Amino acid sequence: QVQLVQSGAEVKKPGASLKVSCKASGYTFTGYYLHWVRQAPGQGLEWMGWINPNSGDTNYAQKFQGRGTMTRDTSITTAYMDLSRLRSDDTALYYCARGNMAHSPLNWFDPWGQGTLVTVSS
Amino acid sequence: ETVLTQSPATLSLSPGERATLSCRASQSVSSSLAWYQQKPGQTPRLLIYDTSNRATGIPARFSGSGSGTDFTLTISSLEPEDFAVYYCQQRSNWPPIFTFGPGTKVDIK
Numbered sequence: 556q557v558q559l560v561q562s563g564a565e566v567k568k569p570g571a572s573l574k575v576s577c578k579a580s581g582y583t584f585t586g587y588y589l590h591w592v593r594q595a596p597g598q599g600l601e602w603m604g605w606i607n608p609n610s611g612d613t614n615y616a617q618k619f620q621g622r623g624t625m626t627r628d629t630s631i632t633t634a635y636m637d638l639s640r641l642r643s644d645d646t647a648l649y650y651c652a653r654g655n656m657a658h659s660p661l662n663w664f665d666p667w668g669q670g671t672l673v674t675v676s677s
Numbered sequence: 678e679t680v681l682t683q684s685p686a687t688l689s690l691s692p693g694e695r696a697t698l699s700c701r702a703s704q705s706v707s708s709s710l711a712w713y714q715q716k717p718g719q720t721p722r723l724l725i726y727d728t729s730n731r732a733t734g735i736p737a738r739f740s741g742s743g744s745g746t747d748f749t750l751t752i753s754s755l756e757p758e759d760f761a762v763y764y765c766q767q768r769s770n771w772p773p774i775f776t777f778g779p780g781t782k783v784d785i786k
Contacts, residue, residue, distance in 0.1 A: 590775070592721075600713075600721065600764055602775040614772045617678070650720065655732070660773045663711045663766070665723035665732055 557581040559651050559668035566674045567641050575671045577634045577651030584632035585609040588654035590664055591625060591636045593647040601647075605660060606634060614660075641675045648672050679704050679767055681778035689786040696752040698781045700765035705745045709768040712741055712750045715780075716761045724763075725750060752783075760785050 562576040577589065591603040604615035606625040613625045624637040634651060648670040654662030680703040690696055700710065712725040723732040725741035728748060738753040752759055765778040 592777075599780050600715075600766075600777040602766075602777060605773070614774070616774065652721075655723065655726065661709075661768065661770075662773075663723055663726040663732075663768075664713070664721070667720040667722075670720060 557653065557666055559653060559666060561649075561651060561668040561671045564672040564674075566676065569642055569675060569677055571641050571675075572637060572639045573641055573645075573673055575636045575649050575651075575673070577636070577668050579632045579634070579653070582653075583657075584627075585629055586657045588660050588662060589625075589627070589634045590652045590654065591623075592650045592652055592664070592667075594650070594670075595644070595647045598647075603636070605654075607660065608634060609658075643675050646673060646675045678774070679706060679769065679776055681765055681767055681776055683763075683765060683778040683781045685781060686779070687782045687784060689784055690755055691786045692755050692757055694755050696750075696755055696759070696783055698750040698752075698763055698765075698783070700743075700748040700750070700778050702746045702748075702767055706767040706769070708744055709770070710741075710743070710748050711766045711768075712739075713764045713766065713777075714759075714761045715764065716758075721764065755783070759783065 558580045560578045590605045608627045627634045651668040652664035655665040656662040684699045708728040713721040715721045729741045762780045
């Protein structure tokens with residue numbers, strides 16, 4: 556079955572950088588776009604961007620341009636989300652989610668990884 | 678950027694009742710709208726995509742409708758497991774950019 560397994564919880568200091576991984580299995584990794592979404596404690600969902608694992612092409616929400624970087628390693632079917640210059644308001648649960656349509660960015664998010672809790676605190 | 682608003686913020690209903698959730702876009706999104714369910718401590722789950730298509734495994738009591746700027750998620754008869762937060766999401770055409778609404782909490786009356 557399709558699975559997205561994310562890396563474990565992290566505690567970071569303000570100004571540091573973050574790298575979250577998302578290991579995919581159960582499907583052709585290069586066939587589906589991957590998205591990153593975050594959710595601050597008690598808050599709603601915020602889309603961060605997507606990566607095409609086949610080409611490496613990315614597109615970021617305006618808020619994360621210049622601070623967020625999405626990459627992938629096809630040899631180990633893993634996607635990564637880097638976020639630099641962390642602030643306290645980056646404290647959130649970070650999710651990866653797969654597009655539900657093969658070979659298309661015009662998709663929706665299904666399924667989701669289990670989430671990675673990131674705490675930014677001095 | 679297209680902004681989504683959802684109403685009401687909270688909907689208090691009893692099991693067996695009909696739930697009607699609204700999502701309004703600040704500009705037309707055509708039919709590029711989806712709905713997700715999130716239960717406490719769980720990951721979001723895709724319910725409806727492209728306005729009215731149920732995702733795999735989603736019961737028929739969930740239905741979506743609308744177009745342009747006004748969309749509705751209807752749960753025909755609430756089951757105990759349906760009490761959750763529901764988010765709408767829109768997608769722009771190109772490049773695809775996504776935004777979520779703030780959510781509607783459906784809780785037990």
